[in-house]
Structures are given as C-alpha cells and as structure tokens.
Amino acid sequence: DAGVTQSPTHLIKTRGQQVTLRCSPKSGHDTVSWYQQALGQGPQFIFQYYEEEERQRGNFPDRFSGHQFPNYSSELNVNALLLGDSALYLCASSFQGAGGYTFGSGTRLTVV
C-alpha cells in the first residue's frame, strides 16, 4: 500500500522564478494538506484541499496556490520565489480530513 508520494525530492530555483510541487495521497485518502517546514521549526499549514476545492488556508500570501485533481492528487504552486521560501514542503493526506494525517517525505526547495 503506497503511502503519500511527493515529487521532486529536491529542487533548486532562482529568486523570482515559479515552482510546482506534486503530491499523490495515500490510497483511500481524499483530503490533501500542504505544510511548509523551515529548518528547526514545526510545519506551518499552507492550505487544505477536499473535493477539488481549497477548504482552509493558513497565513500565506497569494503567491502560494494549489490545485486538487479528480484522482485526489494535488499540486502546490509558488510564484515570484523569495529566499525565505526555502524550506521543506510537506504534503499530508487523510480521509475526509478526519485526523490521522499521513505525511509524505517532502520536497526540499532551495531558492538562491
């Protein structure tokens, strides 16, 4: 049973560029959440998708956007990258957002 898979695992981008990160939820899960984890800190909630709609959003600027597809997979897009966007981006899935979130291994984004 595949868990949550994320791609790519590592990414280096230049300031001002745009990036797309991808996530496939655990089999049987339909809710996908994205988190940003800076080095040495706890994950910070970006947003959550359910039934292809953004259901809740954290304190992140509009440069951060997302999408959920009919097969429940999801993308996180970040525009106009800043140095401060360098972090580990984690995707977590659950069934109808009922807790028991399973995290992926994350995408390490470095902005130079």
Added chain:
Amino acid sequence: GENVEQHPSTLSVQEGDSAVIKCTYSDSASNYFPWYKQELGKRPQLIIDIRSNVGEKKDQRIAVTLNKTAKHFSLHITETQPEDSAVYFCAASISRAAGNKLTFGGGTRVLVKP
C-alpha cells in the same frame, strides 16, 4: 487563531529512563491532538493521537494525557531506547466540515544516551 507551545525544546535522557514532553494550546475548540516523530531527513510519522472526549491513551511504551480544562496535553515515553532519539512535534486541530488544519508546536529534540 490556534497557538501551540511545546516544552522543552531539547531533552536528553539516559536509556531506560522516561521522557515527558508538554504542550499547551490556546483554542478551547480544539478537539484532536496528534503527536509526530520526525527523524533527521525523514517524514513526520504519527505515533499516537487523542481526541477531546478521552483523557488518556496508551500504546505500548507511549502514552498521551489531555487536560481540556488547563488546555494542555503531554507525551510520555517509558523505557526509552536509542531509537527513540528524534524530534517530536505535538499538534492541535479543530475537526469541522470547513477544514481542519494542524497547528504544530515548535518541536522537542530528544536524545537517548546509551
């Protein structure tokens, strides 16, 4: 919004001793409290969780207690082993139809010395 504080930030224990990590939350509507273990370079893994209708939950060497009145919850690890060394995160969430984000504490780095 919800705020979760976690203490201590680092914890060093001798193998076989117990470890206790404490978290406080601000929103009394929070009703779901998971704990995650994150080893270096790896994904956070759910190790135990508790809902607000339960005061205590145990799974082998790990237990979590919840005090809703005081708005704090704790993780207890007994008979610690070197493989328990990792960063532990507590989190709080309000489960509702409009979405349920996890708000994490800052983490506790646990080192179990053999």
